[in-house]
Amino acid sequence: MNTPKNKKILTPAQKKRKRIELVLCAVIVVSMLIVRLVLIDRGTIRTQDSALTNEELLSVLERHEVTIDEDGTTGYATILSATPGKRGKADTAVIATGRTVLENFADGTTTVKFPNASPVTGSVLASNEEAGIGIIRCEVEDQDSVYYSSNLYYQMETGTQLYFLDSTESLVPCTVQETDASVDGYTSQMTILQADNLSADDLGTVLCGRGVYSASGYYLGTIETIETDGTAVMASGADVVELVTKNQ
Incomplete structure (x- = not known):
């Protein structure tokens, strides 16, 4: 029997193993695509170039924007991250606000009003006055982290x-x-x-x-x-x- 030079001849067992490897690779790729599509559909991940309608955009902003009330003085902030609590503890949210809002804090704490939760007390975690920003930590349930790119x-x-x-x-x-x-x-x-x-x-x-x-x-x-x-x-x-x- 004539065979091309330098061509490796696989045994039936090797051919079978090769086919299995190819099938597994295909299954993994398809599974990853399905998971990504599900996550995109649920909003867990999104593509950066997918412009939203005004209604969709308004919904996103309403979900992540909160109100700060310091002795009747109103300010605003954005939910940056929401971390699930451990061992029965409440979730922790970190929100970002501006320098002027922080200047109204008398003792480093304030009342934060979330869109879908009762008002909670927030405390200043850190600030950068030169950049005009500050972050506040709160304990609050069922909040979503904002997307940043x-x-x-x-x-x-x-x-x-x-x-x-x-x-x-x-x-x-x-x-x-x-x-x-x-x-x-x-x-x-x-x-x-x-x-x-x-x-x-x-x-x-x-x-x-x-x-x-x-x-x-x-x-x-x-x-x-x-x-x-x-x-x-x-x-x-x-x-x-x-x-x-x-x-x-």
């Missing part, structure tokens, strides 16, 4: 459309005017946004702590102040995530 954050440029909630929980579109901007009172670089048609009730530091999101629902930063012409200063989401990482 460093890729989307660093891809922001002039004209990029972002979104946040006003004081009536309505969706506000805004556009990036400048990234890596130097702003008096902050040593970290800030992002300048332009938001039109805002109510006079939402100017100044009223919306301080509100999270700012991409069109696909990723958290990218936190509102600090809004001027009378709708110019807003946004603290860096990258700085917020770094602060959380260092203090968890």
Whole structure:
């Protein structure tokens, strides 16, 4: 029998084992694709380029934005992470807010009102005044961690459309005017946004702590102040995530 040179002849047992290996590889690949599709469908993971409808985006923001009430003074914050409690303990949520909100804290604690839970007491975990941000820890059940994308954050440029909630929980579109901007009172670089048609009730530091999101629902930063012409200063989401990482 003639056989090509350098060609390895497999025994029947080896051929069978080879077929089994190929089938197993195919099963693993298909299983991974199915799991990913299920997770995407459930919202556990999402693709960065999947722009949401206004209704879907509003739902995302409403789920992750909370209100801070310090002796009648209202501020806002974003749920960054929610960690399940161990051995019967309550879940722990870490939320991000702005510098002006933290300045109203008398003793390092405050009342936090979540969308689907009773008000709880939160305590300041860490802050970075130069970046205009702070994080607060609370014990609260059934909250979802926000999505953050460093890729989307660093891809922001002039004209990029972002979104946040006003004081009536309505969706506000805004556009990036400048990234890596130097702003008096902050040593970290800030992002300048332009938001039109805002109510006079939402100017100044009223919306301080509100999270700012991409069109696909990723958290990218936190509102600090809004001027009378709708110019807003946004603290860096990258700085917020770094602060959380260092203090968890």
